[in-house]
Amino acid sequence: MNIHGKKVILRAIEETDLPLLHQWANDPEIWKMLGGWHFPSSFEYQKKWFAALGTDQLNQRFAVEAPGVGLIGTTNLVDVDWKNNNAFHGVMLGAKDIRGKGYGIDTIMSVMRFAFEELHLERLDTTIIEYNTISLNIYTNKCGWKHEGTRRNWYFRNNRYWDRLEMGITRADYFALVEESNYWADDQG
Structure with missing residues (x-):
């Protein structure tokens, strides 16, 4: 099953995606904008990471594909807490030439739609490093997220x-945002 947005398709990560994902995994310009600690990784490590994806029901990772463009990034729902109905969400757009064209917004909206309308989750969380003002603007001003605290x-x-x-x-x-913005108004899905 693929998850369709207005501009993107969220799908399973496939083995054929690994060369590009490996390239992005070793790009310091991408990773300085994201949380966590990253070491240079080998292609062998990338293959082991991929092999473990299918067995982890609490951590779901998706390829972000733009029709006519191809693979542009990844997104996820991780640390899914089925008892309390929440999860952590992240997104990484690796293809630099597609940034600023609405793909990030549509990726976040598509993940929220899946999480809230299909999985019946109650909330999603994410974290942003303070200097990543582009992500902060997208999440708060375009996608309805609230700044709930700061860890100094x-x-x-x-x-x-x-x-x-x-x-x-x-x-x-999410539902207030969709009603106010009519984001999915033209969607038949």
């Missing part, structure tokens, strides 16, 4: 500490 001096980058912005959205927030 959380990330260490370029020989200094940066704050971690805690972001969240609830089912009610």
